[in-house]
Amino acid sequence: MLKLFKKMHSREWKMAGICALLIIGQIYFELRLPDYMSNLTVLIETPGSSMSEVYRTGAEMLACTLASAALSILCGYLVSRIAGGFSYTIRELVFNKVADFGQKEMHAFSVPSLINRTTNDITQIQMFVAMGLQIMVKSPVMAVWAVLKIINKSWTLSVITAGFVVALLCIMVLIIVIILPRVRRVQKMLDDINLISRENLNGINVVHAYNAEEYQAEKFEKANDRLTRTQLFNQRALAFLMPVVSFAMNALALIIYWVGAAIINDVPLTDMTGRIAQFGDIVVFGTYATYVIMSIMMMVMIIMLLPSAQVSAGRINEVLDTEIKLCEGDRTEAAETGTVEFKNVSFRYPSSGKNVLENISFKANKGETIAFIGATGSGKTTLVSLAARFYDATEGEVLIDGEDVRSYSFDALYNRIGYVTQKAVLFAGDIKNNVLFGESSAPQTDENVQEALDIAQATEFVSKLSKGTESPIVQGGTNVSGGQKQRLSIARALARKPEILIFDDSFSALDYRTDAKLRRALNEKLKGTTCLIVAQRIGTIRNADKIVVLEDGKAAGIGTHEELMKTCKVYQEIAMSQLSKEELEA
Numbered sequence: 001m002l003k004l005f006k007k008m009h010s011r012e013w014k015m016a017g018i019c020a021l022l023i024i025g026q027i028y029f030e031l032r033l034p035d036y037m038s039n040l041t042v043l044i045e046t047p048g049s050s051m052s053e054v055y056r057t058g059a060e061m062l063a064c065t066l067a068s069a070a071l072s073i074l075c076g077y078l079v080s081r082i083a084g085g086f087s088y089t090i091r092e093l094v095f096n097k098v099a100d101f102g103q104k105e106m107h108a109f110s111v112p113s114l115i116n117r118t119t120n121d122i123t124q125i126q127m128f129v130a131m132g133l134q135i136m137v138k139s140p141v142m143a144v145w146a147v148l149k150i151i152n153k154s155w156t157l158s159v160i161t162a163g164f165v166v167a168l169l170c171i172m173v174l175i176i177v178i179i180l181p182r183v184r185r186v187q188k189m190l191d192d193i194n195l196i197s198r199e200n201l202n203g204i205n206v207v208h209a210y211n212a213e214e215y216q217a218e219k220f221e222k223a224n225d226r227l228t229r230t231q232l233f234n235q236r237a238l239a240f241l242m243p244v245v246s247f248a249m250n251a252l253a254l255i256i257y258w259v260g261a262a263i264i265n266d267v268p269l270t271d272m273t274g275r276i277a278q279f280g281d282i283v284v285f286g287t288y289a290t291y292v293i294m295s296i297m298m299m300v301m302i303i304m305l306l307p308s309a310q311v312s313a314g315r316i317n318e319v320l321d322t323e324i325k326l327c328e329g330d331r332t333e334a335a336e337t338g339t340v341e342f343k344n345v346s347f348r349y350p351s352s353g354k355n356v357l358e359n360i361s362f363k364a365n366k367g368e369t370i371a372f373i374g375a376t377g378s379g380k381t382t383l384v385s386l387a388a389r390f391y392d393a394t395e396g397e398v399l400i401d402g403e404d405v406r407s408y409s410f411d412a413l414y415n416r417i418g419y420v421t422q423k424a425v426l427f428a429g430d431i432k433n434n435v436l437f438g439e440s441s442a443p444q445t446d447e448n449v450q451e452a453l454d455i456a457q458a459t460e461f462v463s464k465l466s467k468g469t470e471s472p473i474v475q476g477g478t479n480v481s482g483g484q485k486q487r488l489s490i491a492r493a494l495a496r497k498p499e500i501l502i503f504d505d506s507f508s509a510l511d512y513r514t515d516a517k518l519r520r521a522l523n524e525k526l527k528g529t530t531c532l533i534v535a536q537r538i539g540t541i542r543n544a545d546k547i548v549v550l551e552d553g554k555a556a557g558i559g560t561h562e563e564l565m566k567t568c569k570v571y572q573e574i575a576m577s578q579l580s581k582e583e584l585e586a
């Protein structure tokens with residue numbers, strides 16, 4: 001947790017310093033009250049005391065109480081600003097760190113866990129700072145101050161009070177030791193609940209269509225049950241603390257007055273002044289001892305928040321300390337333009353034991369179209385994701401414009417590439433925002449948007465919308481059809497005007513007619529652009545300059561359609577399964 005606190009801005013540290021001073025002032029005024037009480041007791045017991053002295057003492061007590069309350073309000077205000085500012089900083093750090101994560105890091109944490117860390121875990125820290133900061137400073141200072149005030153008054157009573165304090169501290173430590181591992185598990189269980197809820201909400205139509213509500217509910221119930229049982233255990237353990245502390249406080253007061261009575265009794269009856277002074281001391285001692293126990297009671301409140309804040313801080317630090325494996329280089333310029341080359345590339349996913357790609361080599365020159373075809377799971381998506389550096393090759397080299405992808409700065413690399421994912425992704429906003437998404441060297445103009453929509457064959461459906469390119473897109477793009485979504489994501493890649501376009505099976509959501517029109521437009525309007533196309537349909541790629549046929553991660557053949565029809569058995573099988581004899585001979 002301390003590690004996380006190092007990320008707090010100096011402004012908040014300064015406010016925390018002011019708070020500490022305000023708290024010390026608060027304690028000073030609060031701890032003056034027992035002295036006034038002692039004076040009042042002596043005044044009342046002493047014959048001949050005047051009422052004006054009693055009023056004056058009362059007025060001073062009132063002034064101390066008001067001063068303490070004013071400092072407490074000011075402190076509360078500052079603490080809430082510190083908590084808000086600190087959680088803002090941490091949220092920003094976590095968000096920016098996660099934005100730099102590659103696929104490897106995303107898989108290591110999982111999306112639900114990252115969401116939980118950015119929301120729930122940071123809220124735990126904020127609550128701890130908001131509620132705990134005052135108490136953390138106040139309770140030890142108050143306890144030590146109160147102990148110093150009473151230590152010389154009576155050794156017997158001091159030893160009794162110390163016994164109570166030690167016993168209470170032991171119980172508190174024991175409870176922390178018992179619940180800490182369970183609190184850690186609670187955060188993990190919250191991740192699981194998050195995962196099941198997300199899965200259920202994302203697939204709600206499938207759940208309904210397959211009558212799987214009960215199955216999903218059971219899965220959720222199990223996770224919910226586990227979480228509730230663990231939380232109940234923790235709450236019961238913590239709930240046990242409060243009555244123990246308040247019992248200790250009352251028992252201690254009782255013992256102090258009981259032992260105190262015996263101490264007063266030891267003073268001879270003739271020494272009335274001595275008896276009154278002793279009585280005043282016992283009253284003061286009792287009040288200060290109550291302050292000591294009250295400090296411990298405040299620590300109990302901290303203990304209720306500390307374990308979860310501690311665990312949350314650890315989880316946030318895990319994200320912030322993650323070493324990002326995909327480090328960017330500093331290259332911005334390259335000798336070639338629009339080339340993509342794989343040199344003996346093999347690749348294995350971090351979670352998998354075997355290579356998914358094996359010794360792949362090919363080169364795409366400027367303006368060429370290279371297509372990738374193969375059975376499901378043969379490695380097509382993996383191959384093109386290496387060109388876009390979503391992962392780094394395990395062996396071999398991937399070159400863009402003649403230079404290793406690892407040597408480029410991310411800006412330079414992604415300014416060269418326009419990538420269209422297999423599953424279209426749109427962001428909440430409008431069509432124009434989505435087409436001009438991200439930073440690029442291309443002009444952010446309406447003409448550019450229109451041109452990209454034209455080539456992507458999206459103009460027709462966009463022009464039918466009442467607000468045209470300003471029509472809204474909801475989160476996840478669920479207010480447009482699958483094919484429309486894919487056309488918009490193609491337009492987004494085109495609007496960047498990249499040297500290299502990568503289409504990962506992006507045409508299969510389009511009907512045959514649109515697919516053909518789009519390819520024609522690409523050929524006519526983007527002559528100098530290199531295209532890497534992953535496709536399932538032979539029709540989409542038969543005119544490509546080179547076709548790479550993948551089988552179990554290996555290149556089963558590389559060549560043009562005509563060459564592969566003569567030399568590659570895998571390609572022949574795919575072609576024959578899709579095209580008629582006439583089409584094959586055409």
Ligand SMILES: Nc1ncnc2c1ncn2[C@@H]1O[C@H](COP(=O)(O)OP(=O)(O)OP(=O)(O)O)[C@@H](O)[C@H]1O
Nearest residue numbers: 349351352356374375376377378379380381382383
């Ligand atoms: N994140 C991952 N972790 C581990 N293995 C993976 C991961 N992603 C894909 N794979 C495995 O890598 C292999 C190649 O997957 P890839 O998605 O590249 O195939 P594909 O040819 O694009 O398939 P499709 O045509 O169905 O999209 C598959 O066996 C798949 O199970």
